[in-house]
Amino acid sequence: MAGIAKRYGAVAANVEASLEVGRGEIHAICGENGAGKSTLMKILSGGARPDAGTVVVNGRDVTGWGTAEAIAAGVGMVHQHFQLVPTLTVAENLVLGREPTARGRLVLAPALAEIAALCERTGLVIDPVRRVGDLTVGEAQRVEILKALFRGARTLILDEPTAVLSPPEVTDLWRVLRRLRDDGGTIVLITHKLDEVLAAASRVTVMRAGRTVGRLATAGATPADIARAMVGRDVALAARDAGADALATAPPRLVVRDLAVADAAGRRVVDGVSLTVRPGEIVGIAGVEGNGQTELVEAIAGLARVRGGQVTFDGADVTAWPVARRTAAGLAHIPEDRHARGLVLDWSVADNLVLGQQHRFTRAGRLDVRGIAAHAAAQVAAFDIRPGDTSLPARALSGGNQQKVVVARELGGGRDVRVLLAAQPTRGVDVGAIEAIHARLRAARDAGAAVLLVSADLGELLALSTRVLVMYAGRLVHEVEGRVATPEGLGPHMTGAAA
Amino acid sequence: MSRPPGPRWAEALLPPLVALAIALVVGDLLILTFGQSPRIVWGVLLEGTWGNAYGMGQVLYKATTLTCTGLAVAVALRAGLFNIAAESQLAAGGFGAAMAGLALPAGAPAILAVPFCLGAAMTAGAIVGAVPGGLKAKAGANEVIVTICLNFLVLALLNWAVAEHLHVPDSLHTATIRAGGLPRLADVHAAFRGSAANATVLVAVAAIVATWWGLFRTPGGYALRAVGLSPAAAEYGGVSLGRTWFRALVWSGALAGLGGVNYVLGYKRYYEEGFGFGAGFLGIAVALVGRNHPVGVGIAALLFATLSQGGLAVNALVPKQMMDVLQAVVILAVVASVPEVRRLVAQAVPRRP
Numbered sequence: 095m096a097g098i099a100k101r102y103g104a105v106a107a108n109v110e111a112s113l114e115v116g117r118g119e120i121h122a123i124c125g126e127n128g129a130g131k132s133t134l135m136k137i138l139s140g141g142a143r144p145d146a147g148t149v150v151v152n153g154r155d156v157t158g159w160g161t162a163e164a165i166a167a168g169v170g171m172v173h174q175h176f177q178l179v180p181t182l183t184v185a186e187n188l189v190l191g192r193e194p195t196a197r198g199r200l201v202l203a204p205a206l207a208e209i210a211a212l213c214e215r216t217g218l219v220i221d222p223v224r225r226v227g228d229l230t231v232g233e234a235q236r237v238e239i240l241k242a243l244f245r246g247a248r249t250l251i252l253d254e255p256t257a258v259l260s261p262p263e264v265t266d267l268w269r270v271l272r273r274l275r276d277d278g279g280t281i282v283l284i285t286h287k288l289d290e291v292l293a294a295a296s297r298v299t300v301m302r303a304g305r306t307v308g309r310l311a312t313a314g315a316t317p318a319d320i321a322r323a324m325v326g327r328d329v330a331l332a333a334r335d336a337g338a339d340a341l342a343t344a345p346p347r348l349v350v351r352d353l354a355v356a357d358a359a360g361r362r363v364v365d366g367v368s369l370t371v372r373p374g375e376i377v378g379i380a381g382v383e384g385n386g387q388t389e390l391v392e393a394i395a396g397l398a399r400v401r402g403g404q405v406t407f408d409g410a411d412v413t414a415w416p417v418a419r420r421t422a423a424g425l426a427h428i429p430e431d432r433h434a435r436g437l438v439l440d441w442s443v444a445d446n447l448v449l450g451q452q453h454r455f456t457r458a459g460r461l462d463v464r465g466i467a468a469h470a471a472a473q474v475a476a477f478d479i480r481p482g483d484t485s486l487p488a489r490a491l492s493g494g495n496q497q498k499v500v501v502a503r504e505l506g507g508g509r510d511v512r513v514l515l516a517a518q519p520t521r522g523v524d525v526g527a528i529e530a531i532h533a534r535l536r537a538a539r540d541a542g543a544a545v546l547l548v549s550a551d552l553g554e555l556l557a558l559s560t561r562v563l564v565m566y567a568g569r570l571v572h573e574v575e576g577r578v579a580t581p582e583g584l585g586p587h588m589t590g591a592a593a
Numbered sequence: 594m595s596r597p598p599g600p601r602w603a604e605a606l607l608p609p610l611v612a613l614a615i616a617l618v619v620g621d622l623l624i625l626t627f628g629q630s631p632r633i634v635w636g637v638l639l640e641g642t643w644g645n646a647y648g649m650g651q652v653l654y655k656a657t658t659l660t661c662t663g664l665a666v667a668v669a670l671r672a673g674l675f676n677i678a679a680e681s682q683l684a685a686g687g688f689g690a691a692m693a694g695l696a697l698p699a700g701a702p703a704i705l706a707v708p709f710c711l712g713a714a715m716t717a718g719a720i721v722g723a724v725p726g727g728l729k730a731k732a733g734a735n736e737v738i739v740t741i742c743l744n745f746l747v748l749a750l751l752n753w754a755v756a757e758h759l760h761v762p763d764s765l766h767t768a769t770i771r772a773g774g775l776p777r778l779a780d781v782h783a784a785f786r787g788s789a790a791n792a793t794v795l796v797a798v799a800a801i802v803a804t805w806w807g808l809f810r811t812p813g814g815y816a817l818r819a820v821g822l823s824p825a826a827a828e829y830g831g832v833s834l835g836r837t838w839f840r841a842l843v844w845s846g847a848l849a850g851l852g853g854v855n856y857v858l859g860y861k862r863y864y865e866e867g868f869g870f871g872a873g874f875l876g877i878a879v880a881l882v883g884r885n886h887p888v889g890v891g892i893a894a895l896l897f898a899t900l901s902q903g904g905l906a907v908n909a910l911v912p913k914q915m916m917d918v919l920q921a922v923v924i925l926a927v928v929a930s931v932p933e934v935r936r937l938v939a940q941a942v943p944r945r946p
Contacts, residue, residue: 397828418831427829434825441822449819450830456812463810 098147100133107133108144109304113282115249120271120281122291122312125301125324126494126524131284134301135251138282139171140164151249170247172238174254180227184237185209187226188244212243217273231383232263239270249280254522256290260382261552261585268294286324286524288317289553300324325526345409346370347544348394348513353403355389362401363389365568371513371544376535378559378576379548380584386568387548388430391517394546395427396420397435407513421450424512426504426538428519430548432493436500439489443479444470446488447503469507477502478530494527505534514538514545520554532558552581566590609882609893612926619922620915627911634910641906642899648906650778650788654855655898656891657790658683658869660797661852662876663883663890664804665718665845669736670885671808672841673821678725678740679849680873681747682718686850687857688751689717691864694770694857701772710773710858711796711851718850719843721747726842730835736842744873752866759864766865775859791859798891800851805887807844817841849873878924896923 100108108130115121123131136142138149140161149157151167159167178187189205209222218236226234235255242250252271256264271281271294283295291298292312300308300323308323348371355364364386371377379387392398394405396417405413407423415423429435437446447470448455455462455469470484479491479498488496501519505511516535520528535558539545549555555562555576562579564572564587572587585591621631642648662679669676676682693713697706724743728734759767775792778785808814819827820837828834856868879897883889897920904916 395829416831416833417828421831429829431825434823435829436826438819438823438826441819445815449826452812452815452830459812460806460810461812461815 095134095138095149096147098134098137098149099145100130100137100142101145106304108137110306111147111301111304112306113138113299114309115280115282117280118275118278119297120275120283120295122283122285122295122298123301124286124288124291124298124320126286126526129301129324129524130304131301132253133304135171135253135282135284138164139169139251141171165245165247168246168248169251170242170245170249171251172235172242172253172255176234176238178226178234178237178241181225183223183225184220184229184240185222187237188222188241209240209244212240215277216240216243217270218243232259232266235259235267236270243274248278249282250274251282251284253284254286255283256285256287260550260588261581262589264290287551288320288525291320292317302326321525324524344373347373347408348546349404349406349409350390350394351404351406353390353393353405354401355386355393355398356401357389363568364393366403367565367568367570368403369546369563369570371546373512373542373544374539375560376539376545376547376558376576378555378562379546379565379570380552380555380562380588381565382588383550385565387565388517390565391427391430391515391546391548394513395425395429395515417450418453424510426509426511426514426543428497428500428504428514428516430517430521432496432500437488437496440487442470442485443474443488443491443499444484446499447473447484447507449503451503451509473499473502473506476506477534492524494523497523497531498527501531501534505538511538511541511543514543515548516545517548518550519547520549520551528554552584555579556581564588608930609884609889609927611930612882612923613896615926616919616922620919623915623918624911627915629910634907637910638899638903638907642903646782646784647786647788648902650785650790651902652895652898653778653794654789654791654860655872655901656894657794657797657855657859658852658872659875659879659894659897660891661800661855662849662873663879663894664800664887665847665849665852666876666880667883667885667887667890668804668808668817668848669841669845670880671821672817672837673824674729674838674841674845675737675877676722676725676740676842676845676849677737677877678721678743678747678846678873679852679876680869680871681744681751682721682846682849683852683869683873683876684751685721685747685853686714686718687853687868688754688864689850690714690773690854690857691767691770694773694862695768697770697772699771703772703774706772707775707858710770711854714850714854714857715847716850718853719847721850722842722844722846723839726839726846729842730839736838755864755866761863764865765867766861766863769862770858773858774862775854777859789856789860791855793855793859796851796854800848801887801891804848808887813840849876852876875920878920882923882927884927 095113098108098111111130111134113134125131133142137144140159140163143158148155151169156167179190185202185206188209194201194205206222213219218240220233220236220240226237229237239250255267259267275281285291292315295312297309297311298320299306300320302324350367350369353364353367354362357363367390369377381387389398393400396415400413404411407425412420412423433439438449444466448466455466474482474484477498479495479502488499491499519535520531523531535545547555547558556579559576562574562576562584563570564584566588567590574583624631624634642652662683665679665682666676690710690713693710697709721743725736725739728739729736755765755767761768778790779788808818816827816832816837819830819832820834824834852872857864875897879890879893883893900916900920904913
């Protein structure tokens with residue numbers, strides 16, 4: 095791909111973007127959110143037509159082709175958000191769109207054999223008669239990859255494939271991708287996790303502001319090199335940081351005792367969790383997603399019904415308090431799902447910046463419109479939210495800037511934050527924003543907040559946490575000082591292997 | 594994602610204007626099939642509505658009721674709820690106003706009697722709104738189903754009360770109220786003679802302003818809109834979903850109830866079975882075309898009232914039902930062209946679990 099340009103209205107998504115991937119190569123594309131990675135891949139996989147430039151696949155000029163032609167030519171895309179029908183089986187999902195029939199009836203037997211052979215060859219092991227809805231996220235992703243391969247893809251594009259995987263699953267994925275490469279397949283990997291680039295790819299293309307700004311071989315490159323190319327300046331990558339020990343003897347701010355939370359089906363997803371967080375301390379919770387971390391945080395925030403146990407802030411029993419009262423008592427909450435929980439996407443940045451604090455911006459029964467605007471202008475400046483137009487809907491911002499809005503609301507504007515719940519605070523956020531958000535978490539900690547950090551990113555947990563707890567199957571199964579914790583040490587506990 | 598093109602007013606006004614243009618084209622075709630000249634028919638329509646004081650009065654009268662029911666539906670939709678019961682809330686409001694007017698002694702001063710009757714109308718509508726609101730908040734009952742059922746129940750109850758106990762012999766209406774009546778426009782200016790327009794139009798304008806203020810300038814309105822756009826985010830922001838749903842449907846019911854004043858206090862001065870003529874259901878269309886904005890609702894109410902009154906004016910040339918068709922075209926065009934409306938409709942229609 096050379097000289098690619100693509101505009102969406104006034105926004106130039108790609109300018110002079112280029113990409114060159116050799117056959118039998120695992121090639122990473124790196125860049126901040128909004129750098130134009132997805133647009134470039136859309137053009138490659140036939141989902142969009144470039145305004146300028148050429149696309150050449152296997153020596154053939156295919157500029158402006160469509161999805162069907164791309165699939166026919168063996169270019170397949172594995173999307174970040176799975177495009178599977180949960181009520182169908184694995185095999186039924188794979189044949190969807192070209193169902194094998196005999197006299198009008200669906201005949202799966204030949205397809206099943208073909209799928210078994212494909213699984214065998216690629217190492218993507220999965221039982222083809224299981225329902226997709228029953229699969230784990232990692233398994234569902236294997237089905238996505240199988241789907242592309244089943245349709246004859248020789249060039250696979252994977253968009254942020256590890257966002258939802260546990261460390262062992264990530265290792266598995268790299269193994270599968272290498273096998274595909276050794277088979278002569280070509281793999282393009284979109285990611286913004288730098289360690290993954292180094293672990294999986296042989297070369298990396300770095301994009302910034304729609305342009306290709308560099309291409310380097312991963313052998314000999316360091317994360318700092320790539321980060322510099324992505325952001326255009328030096329970046330402080332997450333470094334170990336023990337934090338302020340001064341308050342370590344203070345009484346705990348957040349105490350959770352024997353907490354139990356049940357899901358809709360009555361399963362105990364949080365099962366007798368007890369923990370304490372002192373002021374000036376960041377307690378990290380590690381674990382594969384879906385082991386009760388979400389429910390634990392929501393219960394502490396007052397959003398999930400508690401089956402048993404107790405939550406206290408500074409000694410006050412808040413277990414029965416509604417959200418608003420907890421907020422008034424100094425709770426700040428960076429929710430895991432910023433689209434559903436953290437933001438009203440159709441609202442302006444200004445309106446979003448007072449969500450949960452609307453009563454602070456009420457004078458004599460009416461909203462203080464001017465106060466809200468002034469607050470918004472101040473927060474946008476303080477947290478470097480871009481673009482700085484506070485009347486834009488939150489939907490129009492990039493993921494990193496959306497997250498900055500959430501963080502600014504929860505931690506900015508002179509709030510007295512006593513307990514901070516940070517769930518996946520940097521998920522889907524670019525390197526520059528991660529740096530800023532980490533700095534804010536540390537600042538909250540240094541100001542005496544008790545911080546509970548839940549993250550799927552072990553690097554982040556280890557860099558920030560005073561202590562690390564591991565959650566598995568709704569229980570806390572392991573505790574270790576942040577200073578001495580390692581991914582290797584935590585891994586077995588996260589998968590239940592050490593139990 | 595980029596910013597939607599153009600300034601905000603264009604964003605708000607363009608879809609309804611496009612819808613109107615489509616309706617005009619469809620109208621032209623319909624008129625041609627009846628062998629008439631579109632220019633003449635549209636001319637007669639305008640002359641019969643905005644061309645003289647009587648027509649204008651009739652349009653204002655119809656628009657008044659539609660504004661109230663449209664606001665009612667819009668407030669509920671802003672909270673993510675579909676209130677189908679505006680029809681029975683309108684009737685209940687009229688009934689409440691009539692009962693209040695009958696309970697007052699003759700000659701009670703208007704300064705006390707009018708607010709008392711308005712309050713009674715809003716309370717009656719609010720009570721009908723509280724039923725789906727309470728059931729939704731406490732039991733999670735789907736408000737669409739509850740409000741549909743409620744229409745039958747409330748209208749049957751009111752009809753029974755009037756037919757069995759309260760009617761004037763040989764009629765289906767109650768006795769004339771003793772106090773609380775509102776002046777007709779004809780009392781102010783003789784040119785409006787014969788038209789039903791009355792001071793309730795001022796009440797409707799006040800309702801538009803109050804609803805705008807409530808939705809966009811109060812913390813309660815902020816919470817209501819948050820619940821409508823993103824319940825999960827609202828909950829996270831410390832807003833109680835149940836309480837907000839309840840308040841929204843009570844507020845909605847009160848607005849629809851206020852519409853009943855137009856007929857009972859302003860026009861006939863008694864309650865009569867079926868006085869609403871479907872204005873409650875048409876309120877849904879008014880809210881959608883008005884894009885759930887109070888000012889938009891007012892404009893849409895005028896549009897629908899013009900089409901409805903215009904249908905009578907052109908009846909000699911083309912069947913007046915043609916205007917019903919045009920109303921439907923406007924609704925379809927708006928629903929199809931406004932993503933926001935489309936999304937609200939998708940949200941409010943019950944989904945299979």
